[in-house]
Amino acid sequence: MEDKMNNGYQLPSIDLLDDYTKYVLDSELEINPSTNKESVIQILDKYKIKYTQIEEFIGKTMSVYEVTLEEGYRISKIRLIIDDIFLSLGILGLRLVFPPNSSNMFHIEIPHVSVLPLSFKEAVELIN
Secondary structure, three states: OHHHHOOOOOOOOHHHOOOHHHOOOHHHOOOOOOOOHHHHHHHHHHOOOOEEEEEEEEOOOEEEEEEEEOOOOOHHHHHHOHHHHHHHHOOOOOEEEOOOOOOOEEEEEEEOOOOOOOOHHHHHHHHO
16 A cells, blocks of 8 residues: 555655755864863773773764773773772763673763754765
8 A cells, every 4th residue: 555655756855955064063063172082091091991992983962982991801890990080081971881792892971062963964864
């Protein structure tokens, strides 16, 4: 029945959607100045957390740092000093996320001072 109703129908072009980026510049994104990859590395070194890799993902609302620990280094050691890490970075809304399926990786999520909106056009383009 759906085939008969949608027969010959094509979705409209994505070009019909407004491009919000012409109204908002990326320079308006205010990232917390005390947080960047170097400051995360300093905190990890300060607490002698042994890592092999740190990947940085900067989004419109937060920056995420994916920390891969050295083999044999336990997540439980990080959970013991989590409060000290929060105090060292001194950022409101900071989160440490420990994925349940990973024993040697965790994420540090740091919210930005200001947030850029995600337009509907950008969301559709991400899906396609």
